[in-house]
Amino acid sequence: MPITRRELITGVAKVGAPAAIVVTLGKDALKTEPIPVPNAAVGLLYDATICIGCKACVAACAEANNTPPDTRGDALHQAPSDLNDVTRNVIKLYKPDDGSAFSFVKRQCMHCLDPACAAGCPFQALHKDPETGVVSWTADKCIGCRYCTITCPFHIPRFQWAGFNPRVTKCEFCSHRLEKGLKPGCTSVCPTGAVIFGPRPVLLLEAKRRIQSSPGRYFQNRVYGELDNGGTQALYLSHVPFEKLGLPELGPESVPARTLRWQRRFYQYFALPALLYAGLVQVIRKSLKGHEQEAHEREKETGLRAQL
Ligand code: SF4
Numbered sequence: 001m002p003i004t005r006r007e008l009i010t011g012v013a014k015v016g017a018p019a020a021i022v023v024t025l026g027k028d029a030l031k032t033e034p035i036p037v038p039n040a041a042v043g044l045l046y047d048a049t050i051c052i053g054c055k056a057c058v059a060a061c062a063e064a065n066n067t068p069p070d071t072r073g074d075a076l077h078q079a080p081s082d083l084n085d086v087t088r089n090v091i092k093l094y095k096p097d098d099g100s101a102f103s104f105v106k107r108q109c110m111h112c113l114d115p116a117c118a119a120g121c122p123f124q125a126l127h128k129d130p131e132t133g134v135v136s137w138t139a140d141k142c143i144g145c146r147y148c149t150i151t152c153p154f155h156i157p158r159f160q161w162a163g164f165n166p167r168v169t170k171c172e173f174c175s176h177r178l179e180k181g182l183k184p185g186c187t188s189v190c191p192t193g194a195v196i197f198g199p200r201p202v203l204l205l206e207a208k209r210r211i212q213s214s215p216g217r218y219f220q221n222r223v224y225g226e227l228d229n230g231g232t233q234a235l236y237l238s239h240v241p242f243e244k245l246g247l248p249e250l251g252p253e254s255v256p257a258r259t260l261r262w263q264r265r266f267y268q269y270f271a272l273p274a275l276l277y278a279g280l281v282q283v284i285r286k287s288l289k290g291h292e293q294e295a296h297e298r299e300k301e302t303g304l305r306a307q308l
């Protein structure tokens with residue numbers, strides 16, 4: 001018995017209706033949740049408008065972390081031009097050609113609330129402390145895949161290419177100093193208060209107080225890191241656009257949340273054809289059953305006729 005158009009439409013609709021429900025309900029799964037801030041989240045606030053580029057914080061970071069002198073750019077002086085395998089904190093200068101405002105910028109790990117480096121690490125060698133929110137690296141879990149150097153939207157982790165037992169290096173908020181009740185190295189030497197340390201909520205209030213008390217001083221009256229990339233624990237104030245300082249406009253959704261949303265969307269749209277296919281299978285199976293039954297009845301009828 002051939003499948004009629006009516007049967008085909010009814011069968012597909014039967015399965016298609018629940019599919020439509022699944023797809024509609026699935027939209028909820030695409031919503032992103034706000035990322036919780038750890039209870040005792042620490043942070044640093046860097047205010048580019050009062051940084052004088054003295055690099056005392058760079059030297060203090062090297063001393064606090066016992067990193068070797070970085071003299072690759074200049075054999076006589078320690079003058080790193082960017083973060084690298086021995087430099088966890090760097091001061092750069094943004095100086096546009098058109099003579100408009102210049103700015104220094106301090107770069108180190110942002111200690112994201114939802115760190116892409118940790119989300120991408122297959123062995124949890126990078127992990128976020130649930131209390132303080134500090135993102136650290138554990139040597140014995142790392143297999144050296146360097147995936148974290150690709151997934152970080154701020155291009156922070158660096159890999160030691162030389163050496164027998166290479167490490168991934170990045171700022172770990174001087175957690176060895178925090179354990180002793182000390183401040184991170186970079187935040188304990190700044191002569192102008194351009195970089196300060198404290199609980200993240202307190203730093204956020206301080207940043208907003210500065211914006212309010214100096215109208216027009218800060219770019220977009222905005223604290224970079226309050227919401228960017230789902231929020232970070234290193235917060236920035238600046239008088240020039242953040243992008244000029246190497247801080248990308250990532251939006252309020254974290255990179256891992258965005259990736260998850262696209263993954264869900266992919267599976268969501270994959271579900272609809274799969275369910276429609278299931279509908280077709282059901283129609284075909286029903287039709288085959290009908291064929292079998294018809295053949296069986298025909299056989300029975302032929303048998304009866306033979307007996308007569
Ligand atoms: S800035 Fe990069 S390395 Fe630092 S926590 Fe965020 S994703 Fe990880």
Ligand code: SF4
Binds near residue numbers: 065
């Ligand atoms: S918190 Fe520590 S490791 Fe990070 S930049 Fe400051 S001094 Fe360097």
Ligand code: SF4
Binds near residue numbers: 091106193194
């Ligand atoms: S110590 Fe302070 S003023 Fe000096 S470069 Fe670092 S952040 Fe800027």
